[in-house]
Amino acid sequence: MNTENCPPLLNTSQMTGDLGGGNANKREMENQAFSSLTTSFAVCLTGTKKGCGIGGCGACTVMISTYDPVSKKILHYPANSCLLPICSLHGTAVTTVEGVGSTKTRIHPIQERLAKCHGSQCGFCTPGMVMSMYALLRNHPEPSMEQITAALDGGFEPTCCQLRGTGQCCLDQEGGVSSSSDRGDRVRCRGLNYFQFTKSVLFPLQRMAQEQQGRTLVFQGERTMWISPASLRELLELKTKYPKAPVVVGNTSVGLDMKIGGVHHPVILHPDRISELRIVNNTNNGLVIGAACRLAQLRDILMKAVSGLPEEKTKIFCALLQQLRTLAGEQIRSLASLGGHIVSRGSTWDLNPVLAVGNSVLNLTSTDGKRQIPLTDDFLSGCKNADIKPNEIIVSVLIPYSKKDDFVSAFRQAERRKNALSIVNSAMRVLFKPGTNVIMDLNILYGGIGSTTVSARKSCQKLVGRQWNEHMLGEACRLVLGEIFLSPSAPGGKVEYRRALLVSFLFKFYLQVLHGLKILDPSKYPDLPKKYMSALGNFECRPPQGRQVYQDVDPEQPPQDPVGHPIMHQSGVKHATGEAVYCDDMHPIDGELSLAVVKSSKAVPVEPSVLTRCYVLGVLQVICVGQIICAVVAESDIQAKRGAEKVKIQYEELEPILTIEDAIKHNSYIGKEKKVEKGNIEKGFNSADEIIEGEMHIGGQEHFYLEPNSVLVVPRGEDNEMDVYSSTQYSSNVQELVASALDIQSNKIMCHIKRVGGAFGGKITKPSYFAVIAAVAANKTGRPVRFILERHDDMLIVGNRHPFFGKYKVGFMNDGRIVAADIQAYINAGCTPDESEMFIVLKMDNAYKIPNFRVRGRACKTHLPSNTAFRGFGFPQSGLFAETWVTAVATQTGLPPEQVRDMNMYEGLNVTPFKEQFDATNLRKCWTECLEKSEYYSRKTAAEEFNKQNYWKKKGIAIIPMKFTAGFNKTFYHQAAALVHIYKDGSVLVTHGGVELGQGIHTKMLQVASRELKVPLSYIHLCETSTTTVPNALITAGSVGSETNGKAVQDACQILRKRLEPIIQKNPEGKWEDWIKEAFQESISLSATGYFKGYVTYMNWEKEEGHAFPYFIFGVACSEVEIDCLTGDHQNIRTDIVMDACFSINPAVDIGQIEGGFIQGVGLFTMEEIKVSPEGKQYTLGPDTYKIPAVCDIPEQFNVYFLPNTRNPIAIYSSKGMGEAGVFLGSSVFFAIRDAIASVRKERGLPENFTLNSPLTTEQIRMVCADDFTEMVMNWPSLCSLWPPAAEG
């Protein structure tokens, strides 16, 4: 970078900690004047991670400290470093997680607390979480729970991260073990002063900032010039000189255009140091706020104004505050500016409609002079004569005070309540003639409808002079639906839902205003009927609370034996300090090359020719969009990516098969039909009182592990040896495929895995292909090659959880007993078999004993990326489907669903439809215990009572049982091996074949070794998983990784202990170190391999019988929700889970798995939607378009109980694998929502046997809660009465 014209860009003396280069592309310096922080610093700090690169995941959070010349204070704020241009950081301090604390110095209480309270799993997001909390505490030393929850809005998802604490002070926990714990105030640790631990900013920011006031900063890169003028006059001159140059403040809009849209700006202006753009003035008309004011600052300013001014003046401010509560996460709010928001004017931006209805005014300046323009719908739609001119900038914005007779409201509905762009948003304002309800002025704007914010201007004009009553509402709905056009093929789909939101919001506004009028003049206006009051108000995100109850260890157990104790994750502290190294954190190696791939953009099953500039590379057959066609290696990431972009592909197009229906139509399947049958299906149906039939679609799910697939291949230079560092769940497969691709023996390929940043099944088969590509390149060039997938490539290439389509025919008696069920199941396998054929029919009974049962299943072959394993592998889909037909029986018989579940549930000793014996006693115990713990019946009654009182909001509750299948149906899949060394100093090194994915396997292995060798944990180390220490390791999956590898570790340790026994007996009072020394003197081998042959399982498909699973895991979940019938939003109120975890080796780890799995299930069943174009292109390729649950989706009350006094004799220490089972229990939320919807439909006299598909999104909830508004949308322009059926009170 050429810095001739300017002072050093970032002087190390300015840094509080160290600069966070992020893990990504540290090799990449280039001359990217405009690169974001994570992609540019060639410093080898591992803490700051890159999970998405577009501001959506929070993994890259750092703290920025800057001097504010207006307030004369140093401001600290969290920021997504992936969107931070380096040049914008001049004069600021960047604190990364390394600057907060480390194991080498001392760890900060936040890091300590997060680690000790089990707040990390794979740890990839943990540094980002630490930085968010750290920035919060810098500003608010004693934050409220609300502030904490808001600080974690910034993208952190509780699927992998646990986002939970035991509620105890971490300092209290040292050495202590608790058998039960309550979540509570996690902040006020006794005697803990965060500032005691918090480094102050080391450099004189204030002086620096003052010094720089008068200087223009120019950074000249190869392609971009970044200019930061020191004065407004200079900025205006520059804007005249470079009218096309963007005025970049937060870079959250321009940055995304550049990253995603490929837009290039040769000149960028950065006005951050211009004080006129940061002013905050209270004027007679309203607040004047500088355009460079950040949205987080705007929030604070508005909050102050609202608390200090009369209520009638602050209605616009309150509406803005409401939108700011949910707009993006705190990191984005801290970066994004008011001016940037207004000028970038995305259709779904939430503040613009409010600013427009509030008649805000933009104060513009240019070299031609000053002027004011109103912020209107014309401005927002980019109307030329209402817009700012290319040489103008917005200096400030006047946000007017509201008037006494003003009513202002803001609305938004998104796929997720927080940190998700609106599907539709709106702001509405009405001004009445003083003292009347006659409309003097009306303004209604909507976002998310077209390419810009739109106004219902004509409708509003027509309504002026009308009284605010029901007739006006009817007319308003008619007019708005007529004026706001949304074509049936509008981008983004959800057309009917979006139209329904137009009028639903209008109705809410109507009621809010009625309510407001009544408050203003109680004698003049009638009361709002009590039932309709429920249309008012939004769900608030309250901090979750919970209990986690597990059994204490036997009091006889030796105190140093850690088995059964909630031991902290082995890497917990390193997760929190950022010292935990992932594949891409490994230091660049001399001569290292980067690799980028070229993917097919078509799903056609024909040959494309791959062209570079001058020659054809080859002809291939592509079978899906995203198929890797070729790779480019180069000296840097950017060069590799640019090279890949240059490759041109010509396709010959054919019609692709994409859906299950298409595949059925074309008879396109993988493998044969699989079938399992029990009893006599025909007889069963003949004996039934009634038979019902139905079908259901269940969508797929993105794995969304936070660490994208990564691989580094390093040729050793001799004998074709290669080290392969991969983020895989399957080390031996990587080794085998690389060896085979290079045509060398496996013994030359050393695959290493330190840890993986989440996997969920998505890193079983695919990482081997990525490793092969990198290995071929490394072999060809003789140089190390690193291949880190970008988030969107990872989501495109890897495949998903299998979408499912099922048909059922169920025969039952009038008392609810199901006597026959015939199930036909299909999954969308995508373009190759992968592991799709496994288990598609073996889980369909869930917890129910159906005497006559037939299930047939097929894997459909389509032109989608090959779908693959995903946590629970087939069970979540099968279980949801089973619960759907059981619910259908309850609906049909009119019996309560829990009664039908209860009477059909397995009991005592039993056999599955494939004739595997099992004991269902614990299933029943979980059921009874969950009914009791959740206070199911009393809460059900309370929900019913609530529903009677509230027409527009309904509660629902559901209790769902589970018989989960652990493991695999082949014995060899369960084998495991370990290698344990004892060194002469007594220290122990344990290795085994399992991979640490965040599930705590290494922690459990250390516990096993500690118990078996009878040495404290501090003696034992676990370094990595490697094919050099444990050959032929099987996949770490199927919930059984910890127990099978645990058996192998146990075996190795027992061998060693046995060898040591004679020595110990000779010197029983001796110390471990003495015994080891003695053993060495006596030439006793201090190294042993351990082996576990595996659980015996098999499946005979011919006979339709087998012992397909080593054991079953039972669990029951009860969830309660509340839905908003007008928007489709829902609130997870409470969940109680009782799990048959038997004797948990580590309850903290297991509870984390259950909680994380449950939330992942909530995402699967209620939120996560993969959208694919008719041509087979996946639209949902990042956190911007694909929403997984966030903190706001954790049930407000979340309790997990382990069933006491149960044992699993076949697994190590009588434990059970908890890795996957929790996912299905997320379906309790699905059925609780269904229960709420059923209550709506019953009240409205609608058929109660309605079909719901998964995910049960806001769209589906809204549209199935049919009412006059949905009817209006479907049948427009014909209209019926707007009010719900007349109701009293």
Ligand SMILES: Cc1cc2nc3c(=O)[nH]c(=O)nc-3n(C[C@H](O)[C@H](O)[C@H](O)COP(=O)(O)OP(=O)(O)OC[C@H]3O[C@@H](n4cnc5c(N)ncnc54)[C@H](O)[C@@H]3O)c2cc1C
């Ligand atoms: C992850 C993520 C989540 C988001 N979620 C939401 C959400 O939930 N709701 C929502 O409403 N929005 C959301 N946004 C959008 C966000 O509100 C906008 O990107 C942001 O407000 C733009 O501000 P900025 O300062 O970053 O603009 P920049 O990117 O810096 O600039 C944007 C444009 O504004 C122009 N500009 C800036 N200041 C001036 C000025 N003073 N005079 C003239 N022109 C100027 C620039 O020239 C440029 O064209 C999200 C964005 C991201 C990245």
Ligand code: FES
């Ligand atoms: S990497 Fe920056 S927010 Fe995801």
Ligand code: FES
């Ligand atoms: S611990 Fe948060 S991403 Fe895994």
